[in-house]
Each structure stands twice: as structure tokens, then as C-alpha cells.
Amino acid sequence: MSIIIRHATPTDLPHIIKLYQTTAQLTGGIARTKNEITEQYVSHNLQRSFKNGICLVAQHPTNNNLIAEIHCYKPEPKLFDHVLSELTIVVHPSFQAQGIGKFIFTQLLSIIENTRPDILRVELIARESNHKAIKFYQKIGFNIEGRFEKRVHSPNGIYGNFEADIPMAWFNKNYTPKHLTLPQIHPPPLPYHNIYYPNAVYKTSLSIPQNKP
Numbered sequence: 001m002s003i004i005i006r007h008a009t010p011t012d013l014p015h016i017i018k019l020y021q022t023t024a025q026l027t028g029g030i031a032r033t034k035n036e037i038t039e040q041y042v043s044h045n046l047q048r049s050f051k052n053g054i055c056l057v058a059q060h061p062t063n064n065n066l067i068a069e070i071h072c073y074k075p076e077p078k079l080f081d082h083v084l085s086e087l088t089i090v091v092h093p094s095f096q097a098q099g100i101g102k103f104i105f106t107q108l109l110s111i112i113e114n115t116r117p118d119i120l121r122v123e124l125i126a127r128e129s130n131h132k133a134i135k136f137y138q139k140i141g142f143n144i145e146g147r148f149e150k151r152v153h154s155p156n157g158i159y160g161n162f163e164a165d166i167p168m169a170w171f172n173k174n175y176t177p178k179h180l181t182l183p184q185i186h187p188p189p190l191p192y193h194n195i196y197y198p199n200a201v202y203k204t205s206l207s208i209p210q211n212k213p
């Protein structure tokens, strides 16, 4: 049975909230506790991703539950119009370490390479102790760009009360500066920020046991 990777829609909101709340119960992963996963937080991410970013979800093959989500979007100032930021990825704890995170993340990068010539840089931040995530990001092409010392409060953590946040970035080899695009022909192409495919469905070859949520 195949997991479906597709662009998120507004009706995914309650399922994304549930997925984030479940994943937030594990410590050391996303930077929010379960109580901080509010409808407002998830809705804000979705709206920003619809406006000028990307949000993909992995849907369970036999019900509406979501197994994974990834999103990123442009910061507001025009100076950062070539950047996708605020990237967050979560995979449901029952489905981690089965290749799903890698698959959905590489789909995201492939969509950027193939449909977003306006994007040069994708950036994210991972806490230093999240070795699993940092190694994972390096494997798919992100580079460590430095350290934000003592940025994360982690009481009782292995690094004392604070630990570093690690900024990382990936660059789009197909980035095309706007001034280098070909002269427009009629009808004019859609503006870059409208080039996305909300109904695209990517089927994976991943199969999962049927007794999972």
C-alpha cells in the first residue's frame, strides 16, 4: 500500500495539528511543546506556505491521518525574495526511521529545483543535540553555516541549560535571476510565486503495516 505525498490543502489543518501534537511529545525534536502546537501556529504556517512557499504532506493510504509534513516559506521583506525559510519537518513517531522523512524532503527539494527558479536558498535551524536531524540534512545536501551559541533553552539537557542552534542551508542549482529570464511571450507566464502544483500527487514505493494509526 502506497503512502501519498501531495501538496497540503486547507482541509489538512486539523490533521497537521494532530501530527505536530503527537510528534511534539518526543523531546529533542521540534522546538515546540505539545501545548505550543496551537491551531493559530499551524494555520499561520499553512497560510504562509500557500502564499509563497511549499507545504507537502504524506497521507496514510487508508485513512485521512497524516504521517509526515514539511513546509517552508519566504520571509516577508523583499530582500529575501530568493529564500525559503522557517523550514520544519515532522514524521509521526510510529513511522520514523523508515525513509519517509528522506522521501518527503527530497520531493520538496526536487519541486524547488524543477518549478521554483526564483528560489536560490533554502534554510533551516536544528538544535545541536538533534544529531539525527543534522546528519539527515547533511546527507540530502544541506551545509552547516555556523552556530548560534546558547540559543536553545534545554533545562536538564546534556549541554547544560542552553545549547547551540545550528543554521544550515541548501542551494538551488536551477536558480535563475529574474533579470536573466527570457523576454516574455504572449500569454505572459505566471509570476514565479504562482508556479506550484496544488493537485500533484507523488506515490511512493514505501509500504507500511496496516495496523498503524
Ligand SMILES: CC(C)(COP(=O)(O)OP(=O)(O)OC[C@H]1O[C@@H](n2cnc3c(N)ncnc32)[C@H](O)[C@@H]1OP(=O)(O)O)[C@@H](O)C(=O)NCCC(=O)NCCS
Pocket (backbone or CB within 6 Å): 023, 028, 029, 030, 031, 088, 089, 090, 091, 092, 095, 096, 097, 098, 099, 100, 101, 102, 103, 125, 126, 127, 130, 132, 133, 135, 136, 139
Ligand atoms: C528528523 C526526522 C524528520 C527524520 O525523518 P525519518 O523519516 O525518521 O528519517 P528517515 O528514515 O527518512 O532517515 C533519514 C536519515 O536520517 C537518519 N536517521 C533516521 N532515523 C535515525 C535514527 N533513529 N538514528 C540515527 N539516524 C537516523 C539516517 O541517517 C537516515 O539516512 P539513511 O537514509 O542514510 O539511513 C524525524 O525523525 C522526525 O520527525 N523527528 C522529530 C521531529 C524533528 O526532529 N524534526 C526536525 C526538527 S529540526
